[in-house]
Amino acid sequence: MLKIVVCVKQVPDTTEVRIDPETNTLIREGVPAIVNPFDAHATQAAQHLKEKYGAHLTVLSMGPPQAVEAIKKCVSMGVDRGILLSDRAFAGADTWATSYALTAGLRRIADEQGMDLVLCGKQAIDGDTAQVGPGIARRLGWPQITYAIGIPEVDAEAGTITVERRLENGVEVVKARLPAVVTVVEEINELEYAPLPEMIRAARYEPEVWTAGDLEVEEQFLGLSGSPTTVSEIFPPPQPEAGEIIAGGRDDPAAAVQELVDKLIQRVEAGTAQQRSEV
Amino acid sequence: MTETQVAEVGTTETGIPDTLEFDVIVVGAGPAGLAAGTVCARAGLNTIIIERGRKPGTKNVMGGVLYTRPTAQVWPEFWKEAPLERCVIEQNQWIMTEDSVIKMGYRSPHFAEGVPNCFTVLRVKIDQYFAEQAEAAGALIINETKVDEVLQDDGRVVGVRTGRPDGDVYAPVVILAEGVNPQLTCALGMQEDLKPDIAAVTVKEVLRLDPEIIEERFGLNEGEGATIEMFGASTRGMLGTAFLYTNQNSLSLGLGVLLSEFAEIPDTPHDLLQELKHHPAVAPLIEGAEPAEYMAHLIPEGGYNEMPALFGHGVMITGDAAQLVNGLHREGSNHAILSGKTAAETAIDAHEKGKFSAQVLGHYRQRLEETAPTIADLRKYRKATKFMEHHPVLSVYPALAAYAFEEMLTVDDKTKRQKQWEIIKEALRRRKPWGMAWDAIDGGLSFI
Amino acid sequence: MSNDPVIMKPDANKGLDDRLYTVKYEVDEENSHLSVIDPEACIRCKKKPCISKCPAEVYRWLEDEQVLEIAYENCLECGTCRVVCPYDNFEWEYPRGGFGVAYKFG
Numbered sequence: 001m002l003k004i005v006v007c008v009k010q011v012p013d014t015t016e017v018r019i020d021p022e023t024n025t026l027i028r029e030g031v032p033a034i035v036n037p038f039d040a041h042a043t044q045a046a047q048h049l050k051e052k053y054g055a056h057l058t059v060l061s062m063g064p065p066q067a068v069e070a071i072k073k074c075v076s077m078g079v080d081r082g083i084l085l086s087d088r089a090f091a092g093a094d095t096w097a098t099s100y101a102l103t104a105g106l107r108r109i110a111d112e113q114g115m116d117l118v119l120c121g122k123q124a125i126d127g128d129t130a131q132v133g134p135g136i137a138r139r140l141g142w143p144q145i146t147y148a149i150g151i152p153e154v155d156a157e158a159g160t161i162t163v164e165r166r167l168e169n170g171v172e173v174v175k176a177r178l179p180a181v182v183t184v185v186e187e188i189n190e191l192e193y194a195p196l197p198e199m200i201r202a203a204r205y206e207p208e209v210w211t212a213g214d215l216e217v218e219e220q221f222l223g224l225s226g227s228p229t230t231v232s233e234i235f236p237p238p239q240p241e242a243g244e245i246i247a248g249g250r251d252d253p254a255a256a257v258q259e260l261v262d263k264l265i266q267r268v269e270a271g272t273a274q275q276r277s278e279v
Numbered sequence: 280m281t282e283t284q285v286a287e288v289g290t291t292e293t294g295i296p297d298t299l300e301f302d303v304i305v306v307g308a309g310p311a312g313l314a315a316g317t318v319c320a321r322a323g324l325n326t327i328i329i330e331r332g333r334k335p336g337t338k339n340v341m342g343g344v345l346y347t348r349p350t351a352q353v354w355p356e357f358w359k360e361a362p363l364e365r366c367v368i369e370q371n372q373w374i375m376t377e378d379s380v381i382k383m384g385y386r387s388p389h390f391a392e393g394v395p396n397c398f399t400v401l402r403v404k405i406d407q408y409f410a411e412q413a414e415a416a417g418a419l420i421i422n423e424t425k426v427d428e429v430l431q432d433d434g435r436v437v438g439v440r441t442g443r444p445d446g447d448v449y450a451p452v453v454i455l456a457e458g459v460n461p462q463l464t465c466a467l468g469m470q471e472d473l474k475p476d477i478a479a480v481t482v483k484e485v486l487r488l489d490p491e492i493i494e495e496r497f498g499l500n501e502g503e504g505a506t507i508e509m510f511g512a513s514t515r516g517m518l519g520t521a522f523l524y525t526n527q528n529s530l531s532l533g534l535g536v537l538l539s540e541f542a543e544i545p546d547t548p549h550d551l552l553q554e555l556k557h558h559p560a561v562a563p564l565i566e567g568a569e570p571a572e573y574m575a576h577l578i579p580e581g582g583y584n585e586m587p588a589l590f591g592h593g594v595m596i597t598g599d600a601a602q603l604v605n606g607l608h609r610e611g612s613n614h615a616i617l618s619g620k621t622a623a624e625t626a627i628d629a630h631e632k633g634k635f636s637a638q639v640l641g642h643y644r645q646r647l648e649e650t651a652p653t654i655a656d657l658r659k660y661r662k663a664t665k666f667m668e669h670h671p672v673l674s675v676y677p678a679l680a681a682y683a684f685e686e687m688l689t690v691d692d693k694t695k696r697q698k699q700w701e702i703i704k705e706a707l708r709r710r711k712p713w714g715m716a717w718d719a720i721d722g723g724l725s726f727i
Numbered sequence: 728m729s730n731d732p733v734i735m736k737p738d739a740n741k742g743l744d745d746r747l748y749t750v751k752y753e754v755d756e757e758n759s760h761l762s763v764i765d766p767e768a769c770i771r772c773k774k775k776p777c778i779s780k781c782p783a784e785v786y787r788w789l790e791d792e793q794v795l796e797i798a799y800e801n802c803l804e805c806g807t808c809r810v811v812c813p814y815d816n817f818e819w820e821y822p823r824g825g826f827g828v829a830y831k832f833g
Contacts, residue, residue: 016751016831031831032334032751193823195444199421200298200327331824333753338804339833402833423825442824460806462820473810480807482782484746485832529832538811541780548782548807549743572832573746575782575803577810 002055002156003114004046006079007102007136008039010063010070011126019236026234035070038121040077042184044191045151046119047078053154056080056113060105062090062098068207076194076202083109087211092224095127099135101222104215106136117154117161118181122147130183137181145174148184301327301450303626304439305418306426306463308335310612311598312456313409314353314619315626319454320418322627327448328410328418329441331425336406339458340483340576341612342522342531344506345400349613353620354412361408364399364526365504366391369497373560375511375521376681380560391503399504399524399531401485429453429463429594435635436467436593451635452593452626456619459577459599461587469596470587475538477581479519479606482548483533486568490528496564497525508609509534513555516674517541521555522609523564530568532556535578548575580606583654583661589647590640595622605656614653621646621653675709743784747801755826759799761785761808761819768814769795777808777817803828 016031035043046057059074061067062085071082085105093101109115118140123130130146137144149171150164161180165172166187194202212222220226246263249256305316308330316328332338344367347358354361368391371384390396410420428440430447438449457463459478464470490501497505504525513521514536521534534551541548555561579585581602589596597603598615605614625643629635648654683702687695710718763769770793777795778786783803787796804827809819821827 013751029831032337032829193443196421196424196441196446196448197296197298199424199443200419200448203419203421331821333825333829336833337829337831338827340830341833343833403830404832406833425821425824460809460819460821473806475811478806478810480780480782480805538780538807542774542776542811545779547743547779547784549746549784553742570746570749572749572830574750574828574830574833575805575807577806 002049002053002116002154003058004049004055004117004119005058005060005106005109005115006039006043006046006074006119007106007132008043008059008061008070008074008121009036009124009126009132010034010061010067011036011124014125017126019234024233024235033066033069035073036121036124036126038123038125038184038186040074040121040191041186041188042119042121043074043077043079044189045148045184047192048189049117049151049154050078053156058083058109058113060102060109061085062093062101062105064091065209068209071207072202072205075205075207076198077192078194078198082205082207084207084209085211085215086209087213087222089212089219089222092227093222094227094229095129095131095135096228097222097224097226099132099139100226101212101215101217102132103136103139104217105210106140108210108215116156116178118142118179120181120183122183122185133181133183140179140181143176143180144183145176145180146183148182149187151182151188154178295449299448301325301419301448302630303327303452303454303623304329304448304450305454305456306439307456307458307598307600308332308410308413308420308422309339309406309456309458309598309615310409311600311615311619312454313406313413314616315454315456315597315623316418316420316619317353317409317413317416318620318623319626320413320416322623323417324627324630326418327450328413328420329424329426329439329448330420330422333423334403334407335410335420335422336403339402339406340481340574341400341402342483342524342533342609343400343402343405343612344397344524344609345405346397346610346613347395349617351394353616354409357408357412358395358398362400362404364401364524365499366395366502367397367399367504367506368499369503369505371505371507373507373509373513374677374680375509375513375558375560376678377512378559379681379685380509380558381677381680381684386505399506399526401526401529401531426457426463429455429467431467434592436591452595452629452640454595454597454619454622454626455600456597456615457600459579461596461600464587464596464600467591467594469591469594470585473577473579473581475542477579477585477602479535479537479578479580480541480548480575481533481535481578482552482573482575483531484552484570484574485526485572486530486532486565487528487571488530488565488568492567493525493528493530499525509555509561511673511677513558514551514673515544516677517544518673520609523561529571530565532561532565537580578606578611579604582606582663583657586654586657589644590625590637592637592640593635595625595640595643597622603653603657605660608656610656614657617650617653618647621650679706679709747783750803751829751831752800753826753829754800755823758823758826759797760822760827761797761799761802761817763795763797764816764818765814766794768816769793772812772814772816774813776811776813780807780811782807 010033012031013034018027057079058081059079060083120133145163147166148163149166153162159178162175246256246259302324303319303326305312305328308328319326369386374381425442426439427442430438436453440447465472507523509521517536517540519536524531579602585602597618603614604611622643629639686698783801785798785801789796809817
């Protein structure tokens with residue numbers, strides 16, 4: 001049977017994160033933790049492969065103990081086994097140290113039960129780096145296919161996978177040898193509404209928790225001390241100038257349009273005048 | 280617990296997979312549902328709590344003052360570890376006119392001693408804490424799942440149907456804690472839907488403010504809290520209250536108005552909230568606070584008179600769905616928690632007997648009557664809402680009292696005796712003597 | 728002082744958009760949980776209290792089409808529209824589990 005591992009991350013719902021304008025720090029109060037949306041789509045893609053070919057699905061995550069919630073959510077989507085890498089030694093990891101630890105976890109999973117395919121989300125919405133998936137592929141020495149919008153075929157006998165990739169100007173169809181790493185974008189599928197029995201199974205499921213001691217790793221490459229990059233500053237992008245709403249368009253469209261035209265002309269004239277004075 | 284012969288591995292004799300059969304189903308993870316779920320699970324019942332929000336609390340709104348003693352009956356000493364906002368040591372009642380206010384209040388360190396009387400809370404945090412307690416007791420909480428229908432068989436409630444694929448679950452007892460909009464109890468024919476004269480719409484805003492500023496403005500020490508309830512012009516004389524509560528690093532400002540009166544005027548709830556924010560007595564207290572969240576909810580004001588049948592075969596109704604709210608005393612969550620606890624105890628008894636008939640579950644109401652102060656209080660105030668509705672008590676009297684205060688406290692060329700006469704004349708101009716006499720008698724009778 | 732009912736300074740309903748901006752929603756796209764049973768009753772309804780009593784401005788009367796527009800995405804799920812409707816004309820239910828308003832403080 002096809003053995004698939006999905007790597008997921010628990011992230012703050014960044015649509016809810018605001019930046020304190022004075023301290024430039026993230027206001028996290030009341031912000032819920034969710035499964036990184038790209039990773040949820042990767043999990044759904046794995047579930048579709050399970051339906052199509054029959055497969056054993058494992059989900060692997062790294063994070064604080066609360067991140068078991070993200071794993072349970074994936075279990076409700078049809079995942080069979082969930083493992084959380086959780087240890088203070090992993091804390092503060094950048095993408096380099098994260099892919100190092102996750103790869104160590106993947107190797108242990110491969111030893112225990114075999115592994116044909118690793119699926120990841122394209123990137124996490126809290127960091128937007130898109131580096132961990134490719135990092136894992138490089139460390140495993142496996143082919144990597146990014147930006148997947150479809151997985152039309154997995155041929156276990158021939159040991160190949162066919163993936164459709166979203167490019168800027170079209171779709172590229174790639175066939176690769178298994179085992180491989182594939183990262184997906186949201187376009188790949190629609191998230192399904194989990195059946196109640198699966199919700200109940202997930203609520204009862206206890207994910208396995210592995211510490212650094214459970215993995216073949218070198219301390220020096222883990223967490224903050226193993227991270228060659230640091231975030232030096234966080235700041236919000238400059239606010240665009242507030243727009244102006246010209247009201248009354250419903251009742252008197254002609255007057256509203258006239259007002260808009262007048263304002264535009266004024267702006268152009270003001271701009272030209274400024275250019276002249278600059279000259 | 281009922282003895283169930285297992286027909287084959289994984290299914291019960293009814294043919295339902297045993298993973299979908301429970302001893303108790305609780306609908307809704309608010310204070311009532313979580314109290315019920317905790318108590319059932321502690322007794323070893325296989326308990327499932329079904330919540331439509333993405334986490335417990337995320338659909339819930341209250342002022343919010345949480346009373347310690349009733350809550351501690353389910354979660355002993357919770358106040359030592361729960362995410363509470365501030366311990367309320369000062370409670371104020373303000374009678375408002377358009378631009379003035381008569382303030383009454385009581386402040387006492389005793390409120391914080393021993394078992395503190397009450398705390399301000401934010402529901403999302405506190406409900407998630409209660410949910411963790413329910414889970415620790417062994418209850419299974421299923422979030423993001425709405426119950427669409429209560430399943431019945433031959434007049435008996437046997438389970439619920441959720442909106443998820445393969446969404447049926449079964450239990451001999453269903454405890455409905457669905458909240459103020461009683462969709463499921465109505466569908467069961469156990470009560471009628473809310474009407475405008477027994478429902479108040481409430482809007483509230485959470486305003487973020489530094490703890491030091493809150494403590495300075497309200498005269499509080501660290502961790503101490505104050506509450507202000509406002510009557511009169513704060514709801515434009517309509518039946519309702521406005522409130523301002525201090526949280527750890529925010530304020531909760533809101534108001535609730537009875538819909539039957541509110542429907543008579545063109546304004547929106549948000550209009551009233553904006554007005555309140557600009558009241559000269561309120562504005563300085565919230566100045567500089569940053570809006571963190573806006574919310575709305577209904578409060579059931581029917582009280583004792585509108586209480587539904589609280590039980591049927593295999594079903595019990597708790598909390599807001601059972602109209603268990605004392606609007607005059609801003610009490611709701613305490614009644615919800617006690618009703619949830621009492622329903623759970625009844626369910627435990629029923630399982631011990633192996634009987635789930637209306638007769639057995641009827642003990643729920645009996646116990647609730649005995650559990651001071653839940654139903655007793657509601658019975659006491661059963662006429663109060665009707666008395667206050669369309670009554671001058673919240674419109675004429677605040678302005679009159681303010682006029683009297685202003686006259687007596689202003690030093691000018693009139694003698695005090697002259698001022699007293701003018702106040703009496705003004706009072707009689709605004710409300711005839713027999714009207715006042717009737718207000719006193721009627722009011723007295725309604726509250727006794 | 729007059730005997731008029733007490734009315735504080737009116738303030739236009741400005742700022743509701745800013746208020747709603749603080750609210751987190753998980754919108755169930757193309758799946759409205761609110762609908763009108765009989766559109767004719769809305770035309771007959773003079774006061775249309777659902778519009779003014781909704782705390783989130785979900786409802787708007789489209790004069791040209793003579794239809795109630797329902798912005799269910801803004802709904803705070805309080806139930807006021809259903810209770811206040813003089814014609815009991817709402818098909819009202821909560822959004823699908825997991826969708827709709829998701830309070831952060833409550």
